[in-house]
Amino acid sequence: MTWGHSEPLGDLATGVAIAGIGEAPHTRASGRTAAEMAAEAVAAAIADAGLTPADIDGLMWHPAFVGQLDADAFRRHYRHDGPLWTSAQGGGMVWAGTAPHTAARALADGSARHIVNSFAVAWATQRSAMEGGPGQSHAQKVTKRQLEVPFGWFPQPVYFATIARRHMHEYGTTVEQLGHVAVTTRHHATLTPGAVMRDRPLTLDAYLASPPVAEPFRKEDCSLISDGAGAYVMTTVERARDLRRPVVEVAGVGLGTSHTGSHWAQQPAFTSTPQVFAGPDAFAMAGITPSEVDVLELYDPFTIVTLMQLEDLGFCAKGEAGPLAESGALRIGARLPTNTHGGLLSHSYVLGIAHVTELVRRLRGPGAEIGLYGGYTGAQASTLILRRAR
């Protein structure tokens, strides 16, 4: 019995482009609310596309997180009383990858012309009040609260440390190889204006000398906790050609689901992600192979998740991502530049939305024509392939 499946998304209903990107500052605890950061990111994305708020007639967000820019908040903020197509299947994580596919239907049938997707989080600010945060939704799940938390198998750093340990056993992955992911990702953050860890370079020696949090993980194997927000504007490729930015179009989208959901302990393929199911669909839709991808932004809550996604998406054989990281291939300028802004590990923990804005930024510039975002919630993974239009 297989452990997951790909969701049959079908072809894009129409050509979709990401025409504008925007962000609120990504920071440690800022005292700001998610709502105000979301509005700032959305305003920046609309301006980046060369549009005005009145041009926006479609809105995507995810209701599972507090303070998102939902329809009511959007209308209030912009005193917008025109027609508004809405979808609660937007936001970050997996949905930052699938939102363009959802949006294509609305763009194709005339429900909307310009759709903005946004995600914001204020977990750094909330942490002092012990509210929110990445562990909360897991602790609220009855099976985890009753069968895992009592033994201390909680929260995510412990889950993924356990997965990493098994990966090390099955494939010979080493602590040094995990360290190479942390060091490379940090290096990229030091090159990125606005990255939370921009002024904190990391060497492999310093990584190895730092104390374990949950073995084999050190603090540097784990994502930051951040405040921040990001947004992007979608429209048809045709319309995007009339806007002010180079056209970055959606080439392929895939979505995979694990049958054991986010119960990682019970997932038969313990050291894999549902990218195994999402990736092939996205590559088929795009009509390309992994070897044609120039830049990767992979949802990286932990170093091991970067490695597993590289393998599961076919950028190397299963078990070979550790040596790949060690070879330097993931660095900017090398074969597979990965998490070029510093990822969740060193740029900010804004749950993938900044991965997508970074990917668009890379594809607008020289040197990269095809890029891939790997979205992940645990229960699901999404693959979004973007391409600079000719």
Added chain:
Amino acid sequence: MIFPLPDLDEPLTGGFWHAAARDLLAFPQCASCERFCWYPEPRCPACGGPDLPWTEVRPAGTLYSWSVVHHAFLPAFAAQVPFVAAVAAIDSAPGVRLVSRLLGGDPAMDAPVRVEFGWLRLGEDRVRAPFLRRVP
């Protein structure tokens, strides 16, 4: 804040803890297709069968993976770190992985372990629970 002791009255998972209170290890097993269904669900995910009695199994398994946890992610764990959070495959319940702690240290991949009952404690409260220990 999260209260880390289990609630024995939780309908979905109570059977696990009621068995542990008698020093027994039990998992839901589908009465129709005999598959162990773990974690518990209202119906068997394989055949849809609604009858999933808690079935006692031999308290022996194989260590599948673990993490030595140094950081107390919850205040309740502050007095317990470092501990070995562990996942074990249960020999006589195919497909079932038990999340617990390894007692006595010396974790090793795929090592045989036995299930040993002890107390999970929080302040004055305690709950009988299955732990893991390597077979000498």
